[in-house]
Amino acid sequence: MNTQLYIAIGLLIPFAGTTLGAAMVFLLKEKLHESLNKLLLGFASGVMLAASVWSLLMPSIEMSASTSAQPWWPAAIGFLAGMGFLLLLDTVIPHLHIDTDEPEGLKSRLKKTTMLALAVTLHNIPEGMAVGVVLAGAIVGTADVTLSAALALSVGIAIQNFPEGAIVSMPLKSAGTSRSRAFGIGALSGLVEPIFGLITVLLISLITPILPYLLAFAAGAMVYVVVEELIPESQHGSHSNIATIGVAFGFVLMMILDIAFG
Numbered sequence: 001m002n003t004q005l006y007i008a009i010g011l012l013i014p015f016a017g018t019t020l021g022a023a024m025v026f027l028l029k030e031k032l033h034e035s036l037n038k039l040l041l042g043f044a045s046g047v048m049l050a051a052s053v054w055s056l057l058m059p060s061i062e063m064s065a066s067t068s069a070q071p072w073w074p075a076a077i078g079f080l081a082g083m084g085f086l087l088l089l090d091t092v093i094p095h096l097h098i099d100t101d102e103p104e105g106l107k108s109r110l111k112k113t114t115m116l117a118l119a120v121t122l123h124n125i126p127e128g129m130a131v132g133v134v135l136a137g138a139i140v141g142t143a144d145v146t147l148s149a150a151l152a153l154s155v156g157i158a159i160q161n162f163p164e165g166a167i168v169s170m171p172l173k174s175a176g177t178s179r180s181r182a183f184g185i186g187a188l189s190g191l192v193e194p195i196f197g198l199i200t201v202l203l204i205s206l207i208t209p210i211l212p213y214l215l216a217f218a219a220g221a222m223v224y225v226v227v228e229e230l231i232p233e234s235q236h237g238s239h240s241n242i243a244t245i246g247v248a249f250g251f252v253l254m255m256i257l258d259i260a261f262g
Contacts (some may be wrong), residue, residue, distance in 0.1 A: 019166025082220025
């Protein structure tokens with residue numbers, strides 16, 4: 001399989017996961033049960049945490065070990081920069097989380113459905129960057145990052161994107177949005193992933209010298225989403241233990257994927 005095909009597959013797999021999840025709006029009559037919703041949020045959190053460690057931070061540190069006296073420095077700087085970047089976007093972009101009527105970000109007159117989609121888009125930006133930067137590392141031939149590892153990350157993110165797509169589309173349908181429109185919003189919320197991933201790959205010539213920083217940057221951005229949004233939403237109300245179980249299974253699954261195919 002040639003490199004271009006690997007890149008295309010790696011970029012589109014996560015988007016396919018979101019689209020398939022959003023399609024559940026055509027198969028399920030009611031909104032997701034609260035327990036299932038929390039389990040899926042926890043599962044997504046576990047996948048993102050494990051991907052941040054095994055697919056991003058560890059390769060960042062390993063790459064820096066041969067070029068820096070302090071191999072943890074690029075990982076630390078990149079991680080904090082990624083957290084700060086998502087904090088900035090979270091503060092500036094108007095968005096609305098599911099099960100709340102209090103918008104976040106700058107004040108705007110955007111429709112509720114638009115702000116719901118923007119909230120999920122914020123989730124997906126760091127995931128797209130993560131896939132893109134790992135693919136970029138594999139392309140330049142970095143020993144610590146392989147195409148197999150990049151595809152494993154894509155599959156792991158696609159698995160956690162499946163419930164995310166359903167978590168977006170199902171509440172929209174329950175709120176009165178048509179099935180087709182709810183599906184469209186859910187699917188389009190994941191389009192930002194291949195876009196940001198492709199931008200990262202196209203900038204490969206500029207990325208190479210700072211690849212360890214960008215790997216950690218993507219990790220920091222992903223952890224921000226988990227800590228700021230996914231885990232608090234999964235622990236809200238009752239059935240919080242179910243969300244914790246989801247975190248455990250998601251973390252272990254992503255860890256296995258990365259070690260087995262990395």
